[in-house]
Amino acid sequence: MFINHxxxxxxxxxxxxxxxxxxxxxxxxxxxAQGKTNLLESIYYLATTRSPYAESDQQLINWNTNIPDEPIVVARLVATVQSQVKESTGSLPEPKTIELRLIRELKNGSTTFRREAVINRHKVRLMDLLGQLRVVLFLPSDLELITGSPTARRRYLDITLCQADPVYLRNLSSFNKVLDQRNAALKTLSETGRGKDVVNILSERLAEFAAELFARRAKFMLHLAQEAGRIHYEDLTGGTETIKLGYLPRLTSTKVGRGANDNSEELLKSADWLVEHMDDINQIARKYSEILQLSLDKDILSGVTQSGPHRDDWRFWVNGRHLAHFGSRGQQRTAMLALKIAEIRQLTVTTGDPPILLLDEVASELDEHRRELLLAQISNSGQAILTTTDLSIFSDSFLNDCNKLHVSNGLVSETAKTPSQDEPISEHA
Ligand SMILES: Nc1ncnc2c1ncn2[C@@H]1O[C@H](COP(=O)(O)OP(=O)(O)O)[C@@H](O)[C@H]1O
Ligand SMILES: [Mg+2]
Structure with missing residues (x-):
């Protein structure tokens, strides 16, 4: 797919x-500081309704217009998106217009903030935007996915799967709602001793949604792992290193520690069980129900649901060792690159349409071989948008084949034919 406008x-x-x-x-x-990243961010935000940078969505509104006593302030993002999947008639579908509005309103002295989503001029739920515009984002900070918290890794998995799989998206949304309800019921139960039947009913409902999430994550990760492993071994390391990407579902009632005591053996056992049963939703739901039953006392004590997809994780092993603890920065970077390229292929296979690639200053982070490989990969894609302060890191033949836009203080202009002469000397961050 690609964005026309x-x-x-x-x-x-x-x-x-x-x-x-x-x-x-x-x-x-x-x-x-001219707006290159902001432009990529706007596309990612339209695709996922999330910003990879902002702590709050209100930060995205232009601060020149976002004046405290202004009665209403609106930011508007609109993309015209062309799918490349032909319809049954053999022709391409009409382009879709997708839109997000961020609205800050001042009413009776207090401000409210809301977001609206619009597809082809019809208002839709925010979650209906997901999947309309599919993107894969490359950031220098992607490395933190490997070394950082499980929350970030789950978010990555969710964003990728929500773009590819509408059933996953619906189940995730329902799961999160029921999880909140069950946690609230657990608290009531621990404080008042009442409501055990409510907890039981919610546990059953939770298991239905959880089973879909477990199964779909397991399948997706299995394919992603195969592809990432192959790209890593064949293309990136010339057959010298093997990585293994593993999904660690929290489909166990055993407590999971941190660092060296993380019980990954236990999690890997549940991963194996899940792969064996991933086509049997009912059985997964039953297993998760049993786990909820087993950990009910602990859940009541802590007032939160301890096991389930909201506690899942995934990780890389390189030559058999946990990459986050034993890998060099270079090895981590290579694994991330393999993962992202695998993600592009996986999204393309499942949806029939290559996603839009967004690369923020990543080319400069890679050595020549990996950069060439990445650029070759993106050249096969429908549309890729990348940012740089330094055009000279690209070869002339690469630059001749691409569109160049100059960004300066929130204005975008076509680049004259000989960019290397027009380009002011770049300041490196
Ligand atoms: N809400 C906002 N309103 C106006 N300007 C903003 C806002 N948020 C960030 N900026 C400005 O955007 C610029 C950064 O743009 P960015 O896209 O990150 O630059 P770069 O070209 O280096 O990627 C900075 O000058 C920053 O001050
Ligand atoms: Mg930038």
Missing amino acids: LSLTGFRNYSRLEQDLAQGITVLHGNN
């Missing part, structure tokens, strides 16, 4: 942008 109003440092985008590769170049 992007329109931003009052988003970050873009007070107004109307930008046609071409298929193939577009390089956004310019000095630091």
Whole structure:
């Protein structure tokens, strides 16, 4: 798929942008702090309704318009998206217009903030945007996925799966609602001793949704792991290193520790069980129900549900060792690259349409061999948008084949034919 046109109003440092985008590769170049990352962020935000950078969505509104006593402030992001999957008639579908609005309103002295989603001029639920515009994002900070917290790894998995699989998205949303209800019921039960039947009913409902999440994560990760392992071994390390990517479902009542005491053996056992049963939703639901039953006393004591997909994790092993603890930065970077390329292929296979690739300053982080490999990969894609402060890291033949846009202070302009002469000397971050 690809974006034909992007329109931003009052988003970050873009007070107004109307930008046609071409298929193939577009390089956004310019000095630091001009709006290159903001432009990628706007596309990622439209695709996922999440920002990879902002702590709160209100930060995304252009601060020149976001004045405290202004009665209403709106940021608007609109993309026209062309799918490349032909309809049964053999022709391409009409492009879709997808839109997100961030609205801050001042009423009776207090401010409210809300978001609205619109597809082809019809208001929809926010979650209906997911899957309309599929993206894979590459960031220098992707490495933190390997070394950071399980929460970040789960979010990555959820965002990828929600884009690919509408059933997953629905189940995730229902699971989260019922999980909140069950946790509230657990608290009531521990405080008042009442409501055990409510907890039991909610446990059964939770198990239904959880089973779908476990099964779909297991299947997706299995394919992702195979592909990532192959890319890593064949393309990235010339057959010298093997990585294993493993899903660690919290489908066990055993307590899971941290660091060296993380009980990964126990989690791997539940992973094996899950792979064996991943086509039998009822059995997974039954197993999870039993676990909820076994850990009920602990759950009541702590007032939270201890086991389940909301506590899942995944990890890499390189040559048999936990990559986060024993891998070098270079090995971690290579594994991440394998994962992202596998993700592109996996999204393409499951949806029939290559996702849009967004690469923020990543090319400069890689050595020549890995950069070439990544660029070759993105050249096969429907649309890729990458940012750089330094065009000279790319070869002339690469630059000749791509569209170049210069970004300066929230304005985007076509780059003249000989960019290397026009480009001011770049300041490195
Ligand atoms: N809400 C906002 N309103 C206006 N400007 C913003 C907002 N958030 C960030 N900026 C500005 O955007 C610029 C950073 O843009 P960014 O896209 O990160 O730059 P780069 O070109 O280096 O990738 C900074 O000058 C920053 O001050
Ligand atoms: Mg940037």
